[in-house]
Amino acid sequence: MPELPDLAIVADAFHAALAGRSVTAARAPAPLAVRGTPAELEALVGQSLTSIKRRGKLLLFDFGRDRVVVNPMLTGRFQLTAPGAPLPSRTAVILAFGPRPGRPRGAARWTRKAAWMPADDAAVEVRYRDPTQMGKVYLMPAGIERVVPGLTDEEIGPDADDPTLTxxxxxxxxxxxxxxxxxxxxxxxxxxxxxxxxxxxxxxxxxxxxxxxxxxxxxxxxxxxxxxxxxxxxxxxxxxxxxxxxxxxxxxxxxxxxxxxxxxxxxxxxxxxxxxxxxxxxxxxxxxxxx
Ligand SMILES: [Zn+2]
The missing domain is CATH 1.10.8.50 (Helicase, Ruva Protein; domain 3)
Structure with a gap:
């Protein structure tokens, strides 16, 4: 199961690689993993990714207007790849992104000059796959109230590495x-x-x-x-x-x-x-x- 350190790496890396890019396509080959409608998924196209953060054992994609929250549970995994790379089995959701003007604000220092970083003028895809299909992808369009289990105030305390946890x-x-x-x-x-x-x-x-x-x-x-x-x-x-x-x-x-x-x-x-x-x-x- 991905835990805080695993997801901290993914959040840092994906923020550095993807923030500032707009979604060019959004697909759900395994729609049962998605909590939300096909129209809500399609509505992500054209929205620019503002930030990717980790909270507990969840990953939060913020598009300025809408949000996407992923709870990978036991076996959910993320892939960062060039479009056209072979699709892994059990891919549940694919978000394709276009080019961007440059490295985003808030990019973690350790990701600078990383060999795996896609070029700013290249297209890139994020794929979420889950062999057991236990994890969930929550679409959170602006104005829609959708409860993400595990993310309510009663369920989630401070992050274990939160500096305010003195x-x-x-x-x-x-x-x-x-x-x-x-x-x-x-x-x-x-x-x-x-x-x-x-x-x-x-x-x-x-x-x-x-x-x-x-x-x-x-x-x-x-x-x-x-x-x-x-x-x-x-x-x-x-x-x-x-x-x-x-x-x-x-x-x-x-x-x-x-x-x-x-x-x-x-x-x-x-x-x-x-x-x-x-x-x-x-x-x-x-x-x-x-x-
Ligand atoms: Zn010992």
């Missing part, structure tokens, strides 16, 4: 959640953007066990969890900037410390990493150096 705010927010730490980190109403993989990484970095209850944490452990969250996510973004482009569909996870590494030695203490699968989702941790 240690003080963290200490306050975490009091409302007495339960298991892994569930806490994955709870989007506590902090947004962390899922199954990075929750394991954060807990390993903090030296805390995933099934430990928050109510048992000492104050310094609450603070350690905050520090580990920020450090783990910012390091992941650094690594993925090198590892993900030009194939934005890729989800580079092999470099992680514990998640999905069951049976391998813990990089911190050498103990074999434990792995359990409650509900079918892998949880990996070290019994020796996480407490």
């Amino acid at each position: 240690l003080e705010a963290w200490r306050t927010r975490i009091k409302r959640h007495p339960g298991e730490l892994k569930n806490l980190l994955k709870n989007q109403s506590f902090i947004a953007g962390v899922g199954n993989a990075y929750s394991d990484e954060i807990l390993h970095a903090a030296g805390l066990l995933p099934f430990r209850k928050r109510s048992t944490l000492a104050p310094e452990e609450v603070d350690a969890l905050y520090a580990a969250t920020g450090a783990t996510l910012s390091r992941a973004i650094e690594v993925l900037r090198e590892r993900v482009p030009p194939t934005f569909e890729k989800q580079a996870r092999d470099w992680l410390a514990v998640h999905g590494k069951g049976g391998q030695p813990c990089p911190r203490c050498g103990t074999r990493i434990s792995e359990v699968k409650p509900g079918g989702f892998v949880t990996s941790f070290c019994r020796s150096c996480q407490h």
Whole structure:
């Protein structure tokens, strides 16, 4: 599942590559993935893309007038490509863009001079594909009220890397959640953007066990969890900037410390990493150096 670091890379890259371009065609080969009407999709043609942002585990395309919100769920992936490149299987939505005058405002510094960046005078396509068809593309025309599940104020808290999420705010927010730490980190109403993989990484970095209850944490452990969250996510973004482009569909996870590494030695203490699968989702941790 794409999490905050994965989608931060896609949002930065796609904003740098696409903002300032106008939509020349909008198609939905798998219309069941789309929440909205064919007319609303067609109405995107001619609109200029203002920005692409990430919020939690969702991607927001802002066209100035209309918006498009994508929730890739477990298996949704994005492709940035020249028009005419072979269409991958299970492509749900295609947005084609024309040329633009130049690099947009707000383009992330790390994308400058990137080899994968399409030329400003070239056409380019974004394709969203989803093998399990669980993800959704929400069309949000101006003036139409359409609820995006997961994006309401009750459902989504501050992004895990939001600068306004200070240690003080963290200490306050975490009091409302007495339960298991892994569930806490994955709870989007506590902090947004962390899922199954990075929750394991954060807990390993903090030296805390995933099934430990928050109510048992000492104050310094609450603070350690905050520090580990920020450090783990910012390091992941650094690594993925090198590892993900030009194939934005890729989800580079092999470099992680514990998640999905069951049976391998813990990089911190050498103990074999434990792995359990409650509900079918892998949880990996070290019994020796996480407490
Ligand atoms: Zn260990």
